[in-house]
Amino acid sequence: MSHVIVIGAGQAGASCVAKLRNGGFEGAITLIGAEPALPYQRPPLSKAYLLGDMPLERMFLRPDSFYADNNITVRMGDAVTAIDTSAQTVTVGSDTLDYTDLVLTTGSSPRRLPASIGGDLDGVFTVRDLADVDKMAPWCQSGKTALIVGGGYIGLEAAAVCCKLGLTVVLVEMADRILQRVAAPETSDYFRTLHAGHGVDLREGVGLTRLTGDGTVSGAELTDGTALDVDLVIVGVGISPETGLAEAAGIALDNGIATDAQGRTSAPHVWAAGDCASFPYKGDRIRLESVPNAIDQAECVAENIMGAAKDYVARPWFWSDQFDVKLQIAGLNTGYDRVVTRDGGTAKSFWYYAGDTLLAVDAANDPRAYMIGKRLIEAGKSADPSVVADPAGDLKALLK
Template sequence: MSTTDRFVIVGAGLAGARAAQTLREEGFAGGIVVLGDEPERPYERPPLSKGLLTGGAEPDSVFVHDAGWYAAHDVDLRTATRAVAVDRAARTVRLADGEQLRYGKLLLATGATPRDLAVPGGHLAGVLRLRTLADSRRIGAALVDGARVVIVGAGWIGLEVAAAARHRGVTVDVVETAALPLRRVLGDEIARVFADLHRDHGVTFHFGAEVHEIRGTDRVSSVRLADGTELPADAVVVAVGVRPNTELATAAGLAVENGIHVDASLRTADPDVHAAGDVANAYHPVLRRRLRVEHWANALHGGPAAARAMLGQPVSYDDLPYFYTDQYELGMEYVGHAPPGATDRVVVRGDLAKREFIAFWTAGGRVLAGMNVNVWDVVPEIRRLVTAAHPVDLDRLADPDVPLADLLPAEPPAERRAG
């Protein structure tokens, strides 16, 4: 086998593992090398802030494939292995130990890294971040009954960790610079639902607040806010977002801006190099804009899409952004994309107080995104409303007595025949 028949995947997360799986399913008989800098085989990340922290998920349930899958499918999985450079002219990936891997096609699925909190004391033991399986284990070890945890950042990860901590009897303070959790994403009305949910479960919020210093000798003992408030802490979880791991792409001369620029087939300007998952800033053919999506579904579906494109198949990756969360008794799914400032009306269908509703972010009568909270089996309808080419009647959209199906555009004939 020529080394030009080898496909190299840098990144052994969900996107990389699913890409390798799809290559084999599509009949690719060449070599596949998957490089991951963590010691574990590929795993899924949602349980790290959900079931693993609450104790509801079995430890082995996070892995994408069983341990023997890679050898059985002739996939050369190399864990604890770091790629340090890509030479596009030579079509090689250089590893930290000096080995040069020649590739025919290359997939960059390098993911993202949690952002640091640049304050004094940020280096102390007990200051934790959540990205890897090892991170989740460290946080889980800190969530013991009676412990005191300060979470910096009230985004999705911060709130999920807060819910898991309260489930395990931990005292939780959440520090957030904004006036509400998730305000930038959801807006005030829906953000209050999440604030009230966590308050009802004993979380203390500190909104409009900034961390001035993390205190302790060798280990964290408290967090001091800019206004002088001091919060006792046995552990601090920093959840202030992530940055895409674009270093390899930048050094290789690929276009990078908030991720690696790829087209709708997840291909860079170099036809032999693709990118998928958190690191890809892809053109979305339905939304007609670039998006970098950090959620599980993007890795789940983006890896296979990139694999098919690497095989020369026609690919237009048009899956709508989708994510979900589980916090206490609240379950939620979100479909679509409503960037800050794009919405002129949020339509609520259901009961906010009971936390059983669907919220729709709209602009000019068109649905940009929808979020179902404790209302199930509606994601297909929400997807069709988002992709509809015409406005809907927003008053009827808000009326729970009007079936969502009555608001949908007519299915095209081919779609009707397929059903």
């Protein structure tokens, strides 16, 4: 009998097994995850869950009964230690499991500070999984001082939550501006103003030299010579794809586990999807770190295992919640040469162009601009910059 094994029980893994069974796959399905909890939503971890607004039960992607009712074997708290692509087996603990198809949805892991600069002190955290946030929560007490290292979206979201919990927050970003790698100066300016208005001490062009403390972090020395007293540190300096299993099995890597347009890796009957996978996109190869991509790519792989022979067509979109602002991003801004700002007061959006071609939209509390921009980008259409720049301009007319 056919047997699909999925390694990695995050959003991609859970989406893949559900699509297989809902799509009529009748063989055996096994989902293996290193964490003890059932597959859950990760975005609320550092926001609603840490704030106490969302219990763990509400974060599960599907109840335990879903897997039992659909005859999906779930092995949580089990780590796969080896893959043999020739024998088509995986090793889990003392067990060797045979597969007819294997899907790698191993996700990504946060980059950590080196131990040589204090990265292994107690009170230094990354935000990636349930264990991270459960460990960090008791430290996030009102009146304490949190140092956030990194001014990307992860760091900014952590800063916003710490502020809401009543902590004093200092954020350092080594680059010249926050969000420098992922957004235009206009978007950086917007979020700098937002955070400053909520009391975040935001320092750009300033890095971390080292953390200090006797076993537990108590201070930080910055590259500008400043010394800070801190009670905890949250590190948000990016993530790396989890490729160790694939590399050890001899599967080709290229900024992640390299796949073809349909999700196949270099090994027969082995597929990959989600944060760990890189794939062809508009003549290039990219890796997308987002929930929508994890779902869509994993479902496409499931369909292809069932014989669909379907190329994955990425439709990039992302979001970030900070204070009372919901940022929605459509498209990829790589290669932009100008940005057009639409200022509707509380609603503001930034439209990225390469020449006359619309590439992406950053929409802050502006769901209308986001939806219209997303539809235009996916349809390969552009948008008249003069209409975009005029707050009274009819965006909907751009769709006609």
